Amino acid sequence: MSLLEVEDLRTGYGLLPVLQGLSFSIDEGQTAVLLGINGAGKTTTVNAIAGLLRAWSGQIRFEGSRIDGLEPWDVVARGVALVPEGRRVFPAMTVRANLELGAWTSRAQVRKTIDEVYGYFPRLQERSGQLAGTLSGGEQQMLAIGRALMSRPRLLLVDEASLGLSPLLAQTVFQVIDRINDDGTTVLVVEQNAGVLPYADQALVMEKGTITFDGPATALEGSDELRRTYLG
Template identity: 50%
Template sequence: MLLELADIGVNYGAVPALRGVRLEVAEGEIVTLLGANGAGKTTTLRSISGLLRPRSGEIYLDGRPLSSMPAHTLVGQGVSHVPEGRRVFAAMTVRENLLMGAYHDRRHVREDIERVFSLFPRLAERASQVGGTLSGGEQQMLAIGRALMSRPRLMLLDEPSMGLAPRIIQTIFEVIVEINKVGVAVLLVEQNAAQALRIANRGCVLENGRVVLAGSGADLLADDRVRQAYLGEDVSTG
């Protein structure tokens, strides 16, 4: 198993944010994490990438514990994190932002930049433009591209479609599928539950810091609880 969360507990002060979370991501999978605001989705991603320390349980990558590693060393272990809100370097150009993603290994920089530009031709057109002047969709493309520069085995994506136009959302999801096709596993937190589950091998639903439902993407799309709570459908029978 590429990634395994074993009974992870995380607190903010005295308040539990995650309670005994179990989650797995296999090589080459897309796994979607659903839940209402405050359910613990972002906390889960931040725990995996080392930005938060679990108070209990363990996180494993290839069977090796991660929770004692500094966050910056996880990039070298093949984990990249695209946070909510993009967080590009506003005063740096597109190309400079991409170079920051390759800071730990410069051997394949030119090849990797060309790969990002092939996925996002719009970034190639704006290579010399500073990140702060890009549109929201372009900044999201740049954030994903920067994460790809480290050649990850596992990409953590936090709400990549938030605030974007439908046409750009479609592009982002198409790129997630393309990234996955070349062997990158994806753990996706996404408000667009229907679209996320359509591309996912498996999904989990978090409520109040606990996994309350798990299954294949297709099974969750067909589940009445998911359809009502996250897809806005009326599943009453009268």
């Protein structure tokens, strides 16, 4: 069954349309990657799913129920968490306090979830008392993912996790996202880096607010021609 269904979604900013009838779905347990050049509408898509931007028309369904029109915190409560573009950690708070802010559960559950996050990112545990603003870019990205995990989402949306990271660090982040998926969380990652393809099941390519490719990630990974056609 599809966990997330986006159907004929239209939205934009002011009078400017960006998503022009966007449709795709993601099955439970999958890792999907949304690729596309700058300005294609990737951030607009995940922000609309997260409730940060209203849909003009169309539907967004999660577990079969509509979530378009819900406030962002209600979308989180349903089980969808976003790691926003640009990380947005709170620089003057400690690593641990940043994680606690992402929590939506009982205290006992918070402790357990922080331990799980530290399991994925041992570096965050080493730096738990350090102010987030003093972390490296890669560590801040780990913290942003960890904070999103604190709500124990069933669907994790990650907007450009690899931006500004070294190729090696980007691979490390992709590997952790892969583990998070193995542990049962469905994932949608936005990327401009095709290096994410080996970690994905489903590839979506968007161009000017619509989906131009939707298929197995291996198809895109295995074909230079397809990659040239869709990724430029």
